[in-house]
Amino acid sequence: MIFIKASGECVDFSKNILDTVDFSQSQLGHSNFRECQIRNSNFDNCYLYASHFTRAEFLSAKEISFIKSNLTAVMFDYVRMSTGNFKDCITEQLELTIDYSDIFWNEDLDGYINNIIKMIDTLPDNAMILKSVLAVKLVMQLKILNIVNKNFIENMKKIFSHCPYIKDPIIRSYIHSDEDNKFDDFMRQHRFSEVNFDTQQMIDFINRFNTNKWLIDKNNNFFIQLIDQALRSTDDMIKANVWHLYKEWIRSDDVSPIFIETEDNLRTFNTNxxxxxxxxxxxxSSVDDGPVMVVSSQRLHDMLNPTKDTNWNSTYIYKSRHEMLPVNLTxxxxxxxxSHGKYALFPIFTASWRAHRIMNKGV
Known part of the structure; x- marks a missing residue:
């Protein structure tokens, strides 16, 4: 049966039970499906412009299909649905939010989540923002309920490891928590030592800092080495991404005052x-609220790779990040x-400084 409403007429199906109804190829713009219970029905090739499905319940185990339907400006607001196919739909101004109450006490939680993941991924590529938002809301719901290490994770990794999903830090940290731990362990091991990054490590750690900026201050020496080496990269995308990351950090409330105080030395910061x-x-420094050092890329490189003629005195040292007063320290x-217990004030230079002293027989 094909439903064709009269011009200007609003078809009201609200609060009805629609069981095994074939709406395919129907003209149902501006129709009202609010709070309907919809089972085993088909909406393929259906014109549903500006229709409302607010709090509708799609209750069938069978997939509800909207293939090639016009869903422009349709409101799927807090719908209860776990299966669906939106392949090749027109989705401009489509709004879709899902009621996840079926997560609670679900005997087939893996099947339920897998169906939702599959349904989200059927949305067309031109609905990338909507796909990402739906995926984030699903993951947030799972995190709030502390649902982890279930079988659906592998399927989620398979689908959400691609764009647009993987760009979101919430999704990435949920499906790749082991990788985040691996990165954090690596940072912890090299927090106060010289590091040489390969291309993949640059990409991984730029992403890690981009999505977890609170890690930067704690791993500042590691972070600065990453920025320096990435800016020296021949990969234009890496350089653009790391420069954007560094500028964001520099302009943060805790860091920007340092640049205001040292403006003469940083006149080119806002240029390319x-x-x-x-x-x-x-x-x-390694001491909380201890001295800060302002250096150039070349100076950083020279101090990490000293020659016999390297001058260790030509650095800008300030009392602390909150008191930008020049200080003279040996x-x-x-x-x-x-000098300061386990670590020097700037321990990334300790090994090279010692090597330089040996080089000049000044041990």
Whole structure:
């Protein structure tokens, strides 16, 4: 049966039980399906412009199909549905929010979640924002309920590991929590040491810091080395992404005052014409609220890879990130591990500083 409503007429199906109804190829723009119970019905090739399905319940185990339907401006608001196929639909201005109450006490939770994942992924590629939003809301619901390590995770990884889903940090941390732990362990091990990043590590850690900016201050020396090496990369995408990340951090409330105080040394910061001699890198010391060092890319490189002629005194040292007063500290105070307990103030330079002293027989 094909439903064709009269021009200007609003067909009201609200609060009805629609069981095994074939709506395919019907003209049902501006129709009202609010609070309907819909079972085993088909909406393929249906014109549903600006129709409302608010709090409708799609209760059948069989997939509800909207293939090739016009869903422009349709409201699926808090619908209870776990199966559906939106392949090749027109989805401009489509609004879709799902009622996840069926998660509670669900005897087939894996099947329920897998069906929702599959349904979300049937939305066309031009609805990427909607797909991502739906995926995030699903993951958030699972995180709130502390639902982890279920069988559906593998299927979720298979589908949500691709764009647009994987770009969202909430999704990425949920499906790749082991990887995040791996990255954090690596950072912890190299927090105060020299690091050489390969291309994949640059990409991974740029993403990690982008989505977890609170990690930057804690791993500042690691972070600065990443920024420096990524800016030296031949990959334009890596350079663009890392420069955007660094500018965001620099402009944060806790860091921007440092640049205001050292403006003369950072005059080129807001341009794309940086040189390796521009002092744009801020290194925090290993002591909370301890001295900060402002260096250029070239200076950082020279201190990590010293020659016999490297000058260790030509650095900008300030009292702390909150008191930008120049201070004169000895090399031993800055770089010797004996100066502040387990670590030097700037331990990433300790090994190279010692090597330089040996080189010059000044042990």
């Amino acid at each position: 014409e940086l040189t390796r001699n521009d002092n744009i890198f801020i290194l925090f 090399q031993e105070t800055l770089f010797s591990s004996k």
